[in-house]
Amino acid sequence: MTIRFNSATRDLITNAITATMGSATLKIYTGTQPATAGTAATGTLLVDIVLAGFNASATGVATLVTSPPVQGIAVATGTAGWARLTDLTNNIDGSVGTSAADFIINTVSIVNGGTVTLTNCTITQPA
Template identity: 45%
Template sequence: MALRIATALRNAMANQVTAQADGGSGAATLKIYTGSQPATANDSIGGSTLLATFTLSDPAFGAAASGVVTLAGTPKTVAASATGTAGWFRIQDSASANVVDGAVGTSGAELNLNTTALNNGVNVTITSGTITMPAG
């Protein structure tokens, strides 16, 4: 038999992502990097290059529904701080504690951008973002 998680618990777990991101005295940040996502959200960024930093809304996500929290305030646009191909993202609270990281794409990823080819000084836009707790 498989482990299954009730919707109420999935929502509580997803809402905890928001609580962690909103920890500290200010808004969380979302950073986009080149390269491969680290093995865990606790690991250093390794050889990845920081391409862009977004300041998130506070709260960072809306209330969970069906185990999913959706990034608040999208679309969000900033100028890229370097040139490269977006490979992954990381969210940190206002005290720079790691919260979560995930995949970047233009559709179907946890974080969707208008393009994954970022150029220094050129605007990049987050079109959508979600964090989903597994059902089982």
């Protein structure tokens, strides 16, 4: 038998995660994502973006607060390969891109000193 969650429980889990990670930092790196979110980061750090929080979960889905824009200034030049959302204790790793990725940014071609905008991120607790 499979464990399943109703919407209220999904919201409880998602809101707990986003309450902790809502002011965390998204670190975008070059290269390939490590095997686990507990593994040391790999690649070159391109940019840190501090989040402004998440909207309240609805049916297990919480979206990033994007007003005001969520931005960071690049510290290196390179192609974004993956990202880690971290509060230095808890990590969430995922893909990064301009569409069809876990963390959506305005460009994957990052230039030192340039502004990178995180335009979308969704945390989802499956049923």
